[in-house]
Amino acid sequence: MGRWEPNARGRLAKAALELYGELGYEQTTVAEIAKRAGLTERTFFRHYADKREVLFDGSSALQELFVAAVAEAPESVAPIDAITAGLDAVSTAFEGRREHARQRQAVIVANAELRERELIKLASMSAALADALRRRGVAEPAASLTAEAAVAVFKVGFELWLTAPEEREMSRLMRESLDELKAVTARD
Amino acid sequence: MGRWEPNARGRLAKAALELYGELGYEQTTVAEIAKRAGLTERTFFRHYADKREVLFDGSSALQELFVAAVAEAPESVAPIDAITAGLDAVSTAFEGRREHARQRQAVIVANAELRERELIKLASMSAALADALRRRGVAEPAASLTAEAAVAVFKVGFELWLTAPEEREMSRLMRESLDELKAVTARD
Numbered sequence: 470m471g472r473w474e475p476n477a478r479g480r481l482a483k484a485a486l487e488l489y490g491e492l493g494y495e496q497t498t499v500a501e502i503a504k505r506a507g508l509t510e511r512t513f514f515r516h517y518a519d520k521r522e523v524l525f526d527g528s529s530a531l532q533e534l535f536v537a538a539v540a541e542a543p544e545s546v547a548p549i550d551a552i553t554a555g556l557d558a559v560s561t562a563f564e565g566r567r568e569h570a571r572q573r574q575a576v577i578v579a580n581a582e583l584r585e586r587e588l589i590k591l592a593s594m595s596a597a598l599a600d601a602l603r604r605r606g607v608a609e610p611a612a613s614l615t616a617e618a619a620v621a622v623f624k625v626g627f628e629l630w631l632t633a634p635e636e637r638e639m640s641r642l643m644r645e646s647l648d649e650l651k652a653v654t655a656r657d
Numbered sequence: 658m659g660r661w662e663p664n665a666r667g668r669l670a671k672a673a674l675e676l677y678g679e680l681g682y683e684q685t686t687v688a689e690i691a692k693r694a695g696l697t698e699r700t701f702f703r704h705y706a707d708k709r710e711v712l713f714d715g716s717s718a719l720q721e722l723f724v725a726a727v728a729e730a731p732e733s734v735a736p737i738d739a740i741t742a743g744l745d746a747v748s749t750a751f752e753g754r755r756e757h758a759r760q761r762q763a764v765i766v767a768n769a770e771l772r773e774r775e776l777i778k779l780a781s782m783s784a785a786l787a788d789a790l791r792r793r794g795v796a797e798p799a800a801s802l803t804a805e806a807a808v809a810v811f812k813v814g815f816e817l818w819l820t821a822p823e824e825r826e827m828s829r830l831m832r833e834s835l836d837e838l839k840a841v842t843a844r845d
Binding site for chain 2: 548549585588589592610611613614615617618620621622624625628629646647649650651652653654655
């Protein structure tokens with residue numbers, strides 16, 4: 470095999486998710502992932518630091534996308550509407566990836582260490598969103614509360630999307646999740 | 658020293674927090690904590706499994722208190738008002754403990770492993786609150802969103818309380834945090 474492998478990264482991720490589902494995350498070795506993908510361990514380590522990174526390498530890009538959309542929303546827009554723009558941007562990035570996301574979620578739910586890692590990523594997202602809102606001139610504690618609300622809406626909306634029929638789009642489910650949050654916290 | 662030590666648990670907790678603040682959490686040993694408290698290591702381990710547990714042994718009781726107040730709110734009460742009852746109950750438990758809470762927070766903020774543990778405790782609280790709301794007949798996704806909102810309000814309200822002047826009570830700050838969440842998510 471040559472040094473350059475077409476779509477090695479994607480093939481490794483696909484092989485890893487399959488094996489995590491079949492054997493369990495802990496039982497799967499990098500050697501098995503590479504073999505399933507028809508690649509070498511050396512190639513694996515050119516793309517990922519370890520087998521956990523296969524599951525979390527998209528988290529930073531996701532956070533950046535969310536934060537950028539919030540930062541770039543028109544100045545006149547209310548904080549919660551800047552969040553909606555962020556949720557729309559994130560939804561676009563997940564198009565066509567529902568089956569992949571379902572497989573990933575099943576692996577994470579089954580493993581305490583991975584669930585903790587996911588919590589840390591969500592806390593990091595909340596901190597980055599609060600930061601973006603403060604840069605838009607939103608004061609505390611409104612910035613932190615809006616950011617926490619955004620992550621709550623994203624988390625619940627994401628779970629709705631994972632279990633929803635194929636025709637139900639993520640952006641729509643994120644809006645439903647936000648509307649539900651608005652309803653449960655509505656002023657008297 | 659005899660087997661029974663008056664208020665050994667409280668003395669150990671006080672000594673531990675002092676030392677975590679002075680030496681850093683990682684640098685502090687159980688031997689030093691016991692010595693500072695005027696007790697033996699053996700006594701320490703009769704009360705705490707390890708030096709981390711000194712910081713988190715109140716988390717389960719806090720969660721139980723919050724959940725019980727939500728569960729026991731009158732049936733007629735809206736989910737978010739059941740949460741308010743929970744926030745009131747929690748606030749009562751923190752009365753007179755602001756300085757202790759400040760010291761604890763400073764230790765946790767300074768250590769990645771402890772910050773992760775705190776995130777896990779908050780996620781556990783959210784799951785337990787969602788469960789209590791479902792038992793009150795609240796449907797999904799409203800139950801999960803209300804629980805996430807409750808934890809967001811608690812988290813932000815707690816930070817407001819840590820930095821507030823002494824006369825500002827936690828229950829009041831929790832209500833302000835909830836009002837702010839209502840304001841930022843308000844329907845148009």
